[in-house]
Amino acid sequence: GAVVSQHPSWVICKSGTSVKIECRSLDFQATTMFWYRQFPKQSLMLMATSNEGSKATYEQGVEKDKFLINHASLTLSTLTVTSAHPEDSSFYICSATTSGGYNEQFFGPGTRLTVL
Amino acid sequence: AQSVTQPDIHITVSEGASLELRCNYSYGATPYLFWYVQSPGQGLQLLLKYFSGDTLVQGIKGFEAEFKRSQSSFNLRKPSVHWSDAAEYFCAVGPPGSGGYQKVTFGTGTKLQVIP
Numbered sequence: 001g002a003v004v005s006q007h008p009s010w011v012i013c014k015s016g017t018s019v020k021i022e023c024r025s026l027d028f029q030a031t032t033m034f035w036y037r038q039f040p041k042q043s044l045m046l047m048a049t050s051n052e053g054s055k056a057t058y059e060q061g062v063e064k065d066k067f068l069i070n071h072a073s074l075t076l077s078t079l080t081v082t083s084a085h086p087e088d089s090s091f092y093i094c095s096a097t098t099s100g101g102y103n104e105q106f107f108g109p110g111t112r113l114t115v116l
Numbered sequence: 117a118q119s120v121t122q123p124d125i126h127i128t129v130s131e132g133a134s135l136e137l138r139c140n141y142s143y144g145a146t147p148y149l150f151w152y153v154q155s156p157g158q159g160l161q162l163l164l165k166y167f168s169g170d171t172l173v174q175g176i177k178g179f180e181a182e183f184k185r186s187q188s189s190f191n192l193r194k195p196s197v198h199w200s201d202a203a204e205y206f207c208a209v210g211p212p213g214s215g216g217y218q219k220v221t222f223g224t225g226t227k228l229q230v231i232p
Binding site: 004006034041042043044046049091093095104105106107108109110112 | 148150152157158159160161162165206219220222223224225227
């Protein structure tokens with residue numbers, strides 16, 4: 001149980017285009033989903049927290065107009081990188097949690113974005 | 117504010133040798149504590165977690181961790197390392213009793229190399 005998928009697993013795009021990454025909880029209802037960015041040899045940096053049906057809460061320094069997050073259902077959240085540039089190239093990881101008093105997060109396998 | 121320190125950036129051990137990865141945290145009370153493993157190009161997998169109770173926690177893949185309140189530590193151990201354990205390991209802390217909506221802070225990771 002508690003499986004989270006991400007699609008696509010990798011994507012290459014041209015500078016200036018937009019890319020959408022999907023995060024799905026396959027066997028549970030995710031009231032909250034998190035989006036992380038991971039640079040090479042570094043830890044995960046939390047970008048934003050999204051609660052189903054609400055606007056996402058972005059961490060300081062993360063541009064909400066560039067990284068659009070939609071958590072339209074209890075099993076799906078999407079991250080859209082708008083007008084992508086080479087500096088947006090990174091490994092994007094989502095995680096999902098259920099309510100119930102714990103902080104355990106279930107992580108997706110990640111999406112490798114390369115912007116040319 | 118909560119924080120996590122993993123003092124060892126890189127550790128090399130021989131296959132079959134014992135392993136200990138260090139983790140120290142800073143938090144006003146006893147937090148929830150986690151160890152995750154990340155294989156190259158993959159998302160994070162939860163190895164084990166500590167919420168309360170027995171301070172020695174058993175996890176998957178033969179790993180265990182011990183919570184020591186007096187030292188604010190949660191070190192990860194394995195008695196005999198296998199080549200497949202080569203990966204990056206992240207310690208994480210989170211505020212307890214939050215209903216699943218609070219943020220978890222990750223350490224910067226320890227990369228484990230296993231030599232034959």
